[in-house]
Structure formats: structure tokens, C-alpha cells
Amino acid sequence: MAVVTPPPAPAAAPVTRVARRPGGKWYTKVPGYGLIRTTHGLQRTMLLVGLGLILLFLVAALFADFIAPYDFNQTRYLGVPFGTQQPPSADHWLGTTVGGFDVFSRVVYGARTALAVVVMAVAASIVIGVALGVVSGYLGGWLDRVLVLVTDALYAFPSLLMAIIVSIVVSSGSSSALGGMVSASLAITVIFIPQYFRVVRNATLSAKTEPFVDAARVAGSKPGRIMFRHVLPNVSQTIPVLTTLNASESILTLAALGFLGFGIEPSSAAEWGYDLNKATTSDVANGIWWTGVFPGLAIVLIVAGVTLIGESLNDVLNPLLRTRGGSTTTADEAELVEVVMAEAGDHRAPFERDDAVPPVTAAGDSRAAPGEAP
């Protein structure tokens, strides 16, 4: 989810050359490669560090069974108890908790819970929020007014309180692994829908007055087609950025739910917020630092990773924050040179330039050199 393929360059960008070569190195085909290509300097560093951190947690989540030495709810090995609140050692790299669990194993398995909840929560809120936003913005009228009222009311409600209420309603506080994850993601979804709704609705309001929407209406397109084939692709630029920001917020909400005791049972899934809670109530005052520091560090790192991606994506996708680069010959000029040269016979001399004319084949030039492509 963190790897977002770039949409076709925004209409505002006057850069006319789009590299679209059939061959190329293998890594050019990795999704997101094009995106990284468009970044520079600090921006690229931020993006790469963010992607690296997320990749780390992704690997931990997927291969937790191989990485973690013990299960997340294991308290004894070959019948011998781990012992509680043991400091880091060769057997338990990050020590054990007050409940006698292995801290390292719980941190690794915690990545799985966190990512599952984030993916579910963000996916659900995108699907619902974006659809509602487009429909509401495009159709307007009483439907729009009611939806805006409801989402504004949700905004006014403290989000964590809302998450707690939803969590209690869905699973009466705490429950099994799947139930707990679903209730946590549902609780987060309810908070995020208004955000997507509002962003997409406002973008739709301005996009629906664009001439290309009129053009679709004149062509006889039905409203549904106009909304989801014409308007939606043009309002979706802001979604990746919002998604990454929400992802970090949802991790924090999940941790907060766990911390407050409305999360997932320790025996059904590892969850960093719950571990932090246990650490603060019994360990911190006694100088037992390892039970709190490592789950906390995991939360900080994953949130930092997602936020870094979000911030750099914002820079990349927002054309206002970018200065243009690339070719100096616009499609208009390329076409003119063609026309004028045809009129003047083979009279190339006036257009010879000191900086060699770039091949403008992608820029609307019809003299696509046939022998050039590999």
C-alpha cells in the first residue's frame, strides 16, 4: 500500500516528454520506480528512508513465524517457564514481559497486527469515503447537504472516544484475533471516512465544472459513468498522501485502543499498545525499561516511515510545490517547426540550435523514427 504507482502526470504539468521505452533494466519495472525517479535530494532521501522502514515492518509481518524465536503467546519453552520481567539475554534478546512473554517475539508479531488493521481500516475508509465524496459532490442537492452535516458532526466528536464506542459495540471491548482486528479497523474507519469524504467532495465540486465533464455530458454519458470514469481519476491525486497520513494515525489509534484496554486480548494477537500499557503499569517504576522501550520504538518507527512517505509524496504529487524540468521544446513548438519546415522546403538552418534538439517523438511529433526503437 505504501508503494503507489504514479498516476499519469497531472494536466497542469507542462512537461511534454514522457519516457515510455519498451526495454530497460529490470528495476525500471518495479512498481514505484517511476515515482522515485521523479524525486530529488532531500525528498528522495525521505521517500527512500520511509520505504525502507515500511519494508522492514512488512518483512517482519509476513515472515514473523520465521523471524520470531517464540510464539507471541508462548510463556514456556519445553515445559520450562521463561520467567517474568527477565532482562535481555541470549535466550530472550529483548527480555520478557510481566506476563512472561518474549518481548522480541511480541514486537515482531505486533507488526502483523498493526499492518493488518491499517490495511483493513484504510481500504474500507477509502472505498466508502471516496465513493460518498464523488457522489455527494457531483449530485449536490439534499443528499450532499445531509452527508456534509453527518460527516461534520463526526468531525466534532472526539475521535478516540468514537473508536472506543465502536469497539465496544462491535466486540464488547476485547475479543479474538480476527474480531479484535475487525473491530479496531472499523473503529478507525469511522473516523477516517469524513476525511476522505471531505477532500474528494471538494475536489469533485471544482472538477465537475471543468469543460471535460461538459464534454462527457454532451457525448451522452450517464451520471454514473461521468462520476467514476471522468471525475474520479481527476480527483484522486490527493488520496495517496491522505492515505499515508491516515495510516500512521490509524497505527496510533490502534495502539491507543490497546493501551486503554479496548484492544485485542494478549493471548489472541500481539499488540504494541497493550504491551505498552502493561509496561507502564508495572515495569517502568521498577527500572524495567525493555518491556516499554521496544514496542514504543516499533510504533515510533512505523509511524515515522509512513509519515516520511506521505510527506515526500505530497511534495511529488503536488505540482504547486514542484518546479518544472525536462525538455525545453514544447509540443506546440515541435509541431510548428514541422509545419514551417515543410513550407520552407528543406530549410532546416533557421532551427538548428546550439543545444541539440531533443527527440520530441513523445511530444506530439509525427516523425517517429522507425529505426530508433530497439
Add this chain to the structure above:
Amino acid sequence: MTRPLLRARDLTVSFQTDGAPVRAVKRVSFEVAKGEVLAIVGESGSGKTVSSRAMIGLLPRTARIEGSAQIDETELIGLRGEAMRAVRGDRIAMVFQEPSTALDPVRTVGWQIREALQAHRRMTRRQAMARAIELLELVGIPEPAQRIRSYPHQMSGGQKQRVMIAMAIACDPEVIIADEPTTALDVTVQAQILDLLHDLRERLGTAIILITHNMGIVADLADRVAVMFRGELVEQGKAEDVFERPSHPYTQHLLSSVPYLGRERPAAMNTAAPKVENEVVLAVKDLKVYFPGRIGSPAVQAIDGVSLELRRHEILALVGESGSGKTTLGRCAVGLLPPSSGQLTVLGQSLDRIKPDVLRALRKRLGFVFQDPAASLNPRMAVGACIAEPMTVHGEGTSQSRRERVRELLEAVELPAEFASRYPHELSGGQRQRVSLARSLAMGPELLVADEPTSALDVSVQAKVLEVFVRLQHQMGFACLFITHDLAVVDLLADRIAVMKSGQLVELGTRQEVLRHPKEQYTRDLIAAVPLPDPAAQRLRQRQRRGAGLEVATS
């Protein structure tokens, strides 16, 4: 010629970007003498604005400027802070393209002129006010003592541009840079502003650098012309010489593309037109359209009782200035806007209380070409998908046959077939408008409404689009409502012309009647205001116009 006043030498501007630096202006040299008008012409993006802004330090921080620009002996490049401020406004002033955004909306025009004065002259508030009134009078604003207290939104576009000019001449600058000063204005207002600039030059001896893309304006005002293309100055010379003997192929192409009101149609436009039949394709009877005003203000009457008929195979041009209701009429004709009252019959079908699915079926037989091709093509759809869209939504043919048809249509508008897989932003403005035309013709419409299809394009590509348009009309025979403000374009292609003003029809007749022997005074004014792209002819008209103006003023 007298000693040059402002001199640019090897001016080079490059912009620092995320990628490689982009050179916007390359080694441009020009000069302008006292009392001289130098016109810098070129396509949009050719660097004409950038080079003049570079001289007064109005470029963003990412710009790097090399070379030299001097006013008298003062070097301007590299001048910063207070030193640059002393030059701006006092020695070099600027008039911008869009007067409604260049004026501060929350201050009165008097306050703004006073601000310009007090920035450079030590004068009291009272003195500055008196001078501001004088200035407003000088630029021809009636009742200047009252108008000084007006806010920009209370003035018309032409008046706002006059205020901008008053601010520019407030401190008697030696040079005025006018960046497309009339592009946002109607032709009749444009003529007045050009007269004003002409007059200022005569009376105050100000040098003017006029940046424009309109060859008619160049012919009207310029002594010398500098032609820019792709950031380079390709030709420079006296206006008469450049118009008569353009040496660079680009200038030749540009001049041959400018439509000339009153000349014979070029051969490419003069193919056999289909015979106009009697069958009425679009009938408008006593049409009225109101837009509800804001709370407390009355409704705006966009169309006030217009009746006209369009026959099969005919091109009817709808001309008028901004706010005349011509676009509103066009949008009504394809059902994008409901009429408030009156009758509207399209292809024998009344649009009054039409059901959505009947309208959708009717739209198969209608086409619409929008003004701005960049905005009217969905930026996220490939060109082929854009053209195929009407066929897709009406479920016409298989995807195979649609692809075939897209290829035919691209060929018809003279674009290569491989353009189907490109995105609109990869195309030039003219190519995009041809794609837009291809889309509107996809279903073989019987009625096409074209709303200012070439006014967002540069002249040099406009000619090609019009040529393709006329050829296709002759081949396919669709009836066309061609909406435009450009009379020279109308002369190229219309069978009949309807002139609109403030929502009403002023005159309706054949092209010959309306353009050669207009009956109404308004039509005559409109025709007289169009600047001709020929210095000799334009000077003659100018003299007549100003002579007539003087008579009116003295009588």
C-alpha cells in the same frame, strides 16, 4: 534614430528546476529609443514575457539571468532591493494583461494610484489625490473626481485597464512595458486602449515595449518588431519591413496564418461547400435565459428574446463581445443549459421538458467543440479513449470497430494513428483541438456547436485547425453554429452571421451583407475596431478613427 534608451544585450534567462536547468530565453538583444514602440511578438511560451520581466527583476527566485540590460547608463541585471525599487515604477513601469487581477480589490483606484505616486515622489496626500485625478482624466475616465473613489469591481474591464495605465504613467516613466495589455478585453475596448497608448507616446514621449501575439495590434501601434521563437530572437526590424518582407520562415508562416478581415478566402478554405438545404436543424424562437442573481440582487438576463434558424449544411457564425450571450445560446442548443422561456427545437425535437433518455439519444446526433482543448479533454484518458467516448456511451459497435473508427477520425483531422495511445498533455494546443473536433464528429453529428474553438490557440496553429474544420464540414455536411468573437475567422468560414449584443440579436444576414454592408451601427463599430494585420492599411484606418474621434470630441 535617436540614442537607444533601454538596451538589452545577450539577455539569457534559465530556470532552475528539479531536473536540468531550462533555458527560457537565449541571448536576446534589443533596444528601444525614446518615443518608440517596440513590439515583441511570438507564440505563448516563446520567452517574450520572461525576457521583459527579467529586466525589472520580476521573475521567481529560480530564474538565473545573464547578459545585460541598461536604461541609459544604469545596469538593471543584478540590481536588488532599494536600487531596483527606485527603477521600477519611476523609470520603467509595467501594464499587465489582466487588469481585474492586477488591481487590489479591497482598495479604491485613487488609493492605488496615490500609492504608485508616493512610492517615488515626496508629496502630500492632497497633492497626490489631485495628481491622481489628473491622471485619470489623462487616460480618459469620465468624471475622474468621482471615479477616484471607486473600487475595481465597480469599473468595466476597459476602465480598469485605463487605471492600470494611469498607475504606470504616474511617475512619468521613460519606458512602459505593456504585457498583452488588451488580450483580456473586447475588440471595441481594445481599440480605445490602443488609441490611448498611441496618444501617450505622442504626448509624453514614453518608450513602449509592447508584448503581444496579435499581429493586428503590432500593425496598429509598433514602429519596430522583434519576433521571438523558442526563446530566441529570430527577426527584428521596422514594422513595415517585417510585414512586407519577413525573412525568417517562422515569421513568414506566422504572417501567412493571420486571418485578414475582408480579404479573399485562401484556396484551402474554398473547396466545394455542400448546398444549404431548407430543412431547419436548429430553431430558436424568442429564447430567454435568466441566471438567478445572488440574494437581494436581480436576475441576470443572459439571453433576451433571440430568434434564429440554422439550416442543414449551413455554418452560422454567432459573434459578439463577452457577455453578449453567445456562449449561453450555444450551451442551450445542446441541452447543457435549460432555457427560461421561449422555444428551442433541435433536429425536430423540442428541448422543452425533454426526458433524460430522449435527450441522451438526441445527443448522438449533436456535437460540441469547446473553447479550451486542454480542459475539455479528460487529462486521465488516452486520446483514443477520448475520441471513442461518444461511441462507448451509446454502445456503438464493438471495441474493434471503435478502434477502427478512431483511426479514421484521427486521419480525418490529419493526425497520425499512433496518437490514439497518447495522453492529451503530450499534444500541442492545435493537435488537442483537432482531437476535440474528432471526438465531436465520432457519431457523425447533424448539428455541431463550436464555442470559440480557436481562441485559446496561437494564430500560427489556428489556421491549420480552421482548415481541417472547413474541409470536414464540406465533406460531412453537418450544420454548424460557430461561436466566436473574432470577425476575421468568421469571414473565413461562415455562410451567415448573427451579431449579438447584451443578450439580443443586433443583425442577422449573409456573410457579405453583414461584413461588407452592415446595416447596424454596432456592427460597423465592431468591424472598424478589428485591427488589420497590415501596417499601411491599419495606419489609414487609425487616422480615420482618430479623426472621427476628434470631431466628436470637439463638436
